[in-house]
Amino acid sequence: MKRAGCYIRVSTDDQAEFSPPSQLREMRDYAKKNNMRILDSHIYIDEGISGRSSDRPAFQRMIAAAKSPQKPFDVLLLYKFSRFARNREDSVVYKSILRNKCGIEVISIKEPIDSENKMSIIMEAFIEAMDEYYSLNLSEDVRRTMTEKALKGQYQSSPPFGYVMTKSGLVPHDEESAIVKEIYSRYINGESCLSIANWLNLSGVRTKRGSKFEKRAVEYILNNPVYCGRIKWKTSGNIVRNGQDNGESIDVEGEHVPIINKEMWDKAKSISDESKMYRRRISADDARTSDWLSGMVKCSACGANIVKSGDYWRCGRYVRGKCAVSQHISDKVLKQSIINSMKRDLSFVGDINFRRQSYGEHKTIKALLNKNAAKLERARQAYLNGVDCLDDYKSAVKSLEKEKQELLKELKKENSHSRPVIKALPDILLSKEISGASKAQIMHSVIESMVLNKAKKTLEIYYK
Numbered sequence: 001m002k003r004a005g006c007y008i009r010v011s012t013d014d015q016a017e018f019s020p021p022s023q024l025r026e027m028r029d030y031a032k033k034n035n036m037r038i039l040d041s042h043i044y045i046d047e048g049i050s051g052r053s054s055d056r057p058a059f060q061r062m063i064a065a066a067k068s069p070q071k072p073f074d075v076l077l078l079y080k081f082s083r084f085a086r087n088r089e090d091s092v093v094y095k096s097i098l099r100n101k102c103g104i105e106v107i108s109i110k111e112p113i114d115s116e117n118k119m120s121i122i123m124e125a126f127i128e129a130m131d132e133y134y135s136l137n138l139s140e141d142v143r144r145t146m147t148e149k150a151l152k153g154q155y156q157s158s159p160p161f162g163y164v165m166t167k168s169g170l171v172p173h174d175e176e177s178a179i180v181k182e183i184y185s186r187y188i189n190g191e192s193c194l195s196i197a198n199w200l201n202l203s204g205v206r207t208k209r210g211s212k213f214e215k216r217a218v219e220y221i222l223n224n225p226v227y228c229g230r231i232k233w234k235t236s237g238n239i240v241r242n243g244q245d246n247g248e249s250i251d252v253e254g255e256h257v258p259i260i261n262k263e264m265w266d267k268a269k270s271i272s273d274e275s276k277m278y279r280r281r282i283s284a285d286d287a288r289t290s291d292w293l294s295g296m297v298k299c300s301a302c303g304a305n306i307v308k309s310g311d312y313w314r315c316g317r318y319v320r321g322k323c324a325v326s327q328h329i330s331d332k333v334l335k336q337s338i339i340n341s342m343k344r345d346l347s348f349v350g351d352i353n354f355r356r357q358s359y360g361e362h363k364t365i366k367a368l369l370n371k372n373a374a375k376l377e378r379a380r381q382a383y384l385n386g387v388d389c390l391d392d393y394k395s396a397v398k399s400l401e402k403e404k405q406e407l408l409k410e411l412k413k414e415n416s417h418s419r420p421v422i423k424a425l426p427d428i429l430l431s432k433e434i435s436g437a438s439k440a441q442i443m444h445s446v447i448e449s450m451v452l453n454k455a456k457k458t459l460e461i462y463y464k
Contacts, residue, residue, distance in 0.1 A: 004031050005042035005073035005104075007062050009083045011050050020045050023079040030077065030109040042073050054090040063094060066102045069390075074104060081108045081124070153231050153254040160226055161208050162259050170226070170256035177259045179205060183221055184260050188267050193218040197321035214321045222272055225251070228265035229258030292429065292439035293335065300453035301325035306334075327454050337459050338450065339426045369407050376400045 008023045024043065031038045042065060044058040054060070065072055076098060078084050084106070085091040098104040113124055149156055159165040162180040164173045179200070186196050193215045200213040207217055225232055231254040260268075297306040297313070301324065304317040311331050317323035379396040428434055428442055448462040 002036045002075050003073045004036040004038045004075045004077050005044070005062065005065070006038060006077045007044045007059065007084060008079065009046045009049060009056070009059070011048065020047065023083070026079060027077045027109060036075060036077075038077070039073055050086070052086050054085065054087070054094065063097065066098055066104050071102060071104070076104055076106050078106065078108045080110045084108075147233065147250065151250060151252060153252050153256075155226065155231060155254060155256060156233070158208070160224060161221060162227065163256070170254070172257055172259055180221060180227060180259050183218060184227075184264050184268050187218075187222055187271065188264065193222070194319060194321055201321065212321070215319065219272070222268050225265070226254065226256070227258065227260045228262055229254050229256065292436050292443055293338070294440065296443055296447060297334070297450045297452050297459075299323060299325065299327050300451050300456075300458075301327070306452055325455070327452055329452070329454055334452070334459075335429075338461070339429055341459060341461055342426045342429075365407055365410055369404065372400055372404050372407065 004027075006024060006027050008020050008027075010020055010023075028038060030036075042062075044062040046056045046058040049056050062076070066076070081091070085094065095106050098106055155165075155170045159170060162173060162176045163170045165171075183196055183200075186199070187193070191199075196218045197213040197215050200218070205213065207213060221227070231250070231252050233250040291308055293313075294308065295305055298304065299306055299315040299317065302315065302317050302322070304315055304323060306313045306327055306329075307316040307319065308331065309319070313327070313329050313331060313334055315323045315325060315327045318326045376397065379393055379400070425442070425446060429439055446463060450462070451460040453459075
């Protein structure tokens with residue numbers, strides 16, 4: 001008697017006939033008639049998951065079990081081949097693993113194919129192609145339906161803060177809608193998004209997901225046209241209706257009641273657009289100067305990077321509303337403090353050596369070594385989880401170790417060229433002849449990190 005495993009999948013679109021109990025019931029009937037014994041420990045079920053991807057928990061557990069040396073079952077039963085995959089590439093790859101590598105027969109109980117007949121190859125390929133066609137066609141139908149609803153002004157996503165979804169559509173939430181009005185009022189009257197986020201958090205207001213408000217959550221509310229009664233919907237295709245080509249997105253009057261009037265929305269949008277232009281200009285200026293201090297200084301309160309905005313530095317998490325301490329300090333004061341501290345710390349230092357290779361080459365090799373380590377960890381996890389057998393794991397480790405040694409050899413070659421360049425680190429930071437990128441390279445090669453505590457007026461420097 002053959003041992004049988006079962007794989008069952010049902011997506012959110014499937015009818016009652018594809019429910020897990022109905023699929024399993026028919027599989028048990030098939031097994032009984034064909035002298036098979038279904039193993040209860042090898043019934044794998046994925047619910048509410050599309051077959052377009054192989055990244056399914058139960059599916060991957062089933063493949064891992066099949067690849068194990070014990071080979072727990074001889075046959076894998078499916079209700080239909082479409083339950084296995086709706087992607088021809090995944091279907092071919094994983095069926096090949098089961099049949100050729102593991103010696104496990106894959107059977108669709110509703111699409112019986114005589115494996116001894118050469119025509120079975122064509123028949124199964126035809127079924128796989130039809131399954132993929134059905135999936136793609138269904139996606140197009142769903143997208144078309146959603147686009148039509150959007151054109152009618154109907155909201156289709158999860159309700160944003162300030163609204164609840166009812167059978168008739170979006171309806172303003174009494175308490176939340178009042179908060180939305182207050183957010184717009186404060187912003188128009190000069191408050192920043194960060195300040196508004198802090199006010200919301202101190203007031204105990206939470207997002208739809210129960211999280212604290214960040215700066216970007218406030219920005220989203222201020223830039224979402226749904227609050228002034230508009231519906232924006234993005235579509236990947238051009239939808240033509242009444243001779244009109246709507247292009248990549250739809251922007252129409254919604255059926256729901258607006259929380260914000262058009263005048264208030266336009267004022268907030270104008271302020272937001274000006275703010276974005278200013279931030280882009282500052283960001284471009286920062287990128288051009290390539291500041292040597294970027295990524296070096298940490299906030300003593302939360303450990304996040306102190307980031308530059310214009311001529312000042314602040315805690316990066318404070319900017320997003322996640323830290324209560326701003327650490328606000330001018331660029332000039334911070335850098336002078338660092339240089340003064342280094343002069344005291346490095347007064348005993350003679351020559352300081354640093355690598356001659358280009359920063360880009362050094363960074364590339366380091367990045368490749370990090371990727372190599374990540375690949376090795378993934379291979380280890382695949383073996384521990386039973387996805388790969390011991391031979392596969394050994395082969396992967398051997399290949400990755402060889403790659404690692406070659407990279408280390410290159411890195412050693414680059415590091416072998418060094419020369420004395422300065423008598424003290426502050427000299428190079430004060431020099432106008434050295435680029436910001438070079439200064440950053442030297443800083444990262446000598447300093448581990450720096451911690452700023454503005455309240456205590458301290459700056460701790462940790463050297464490597």
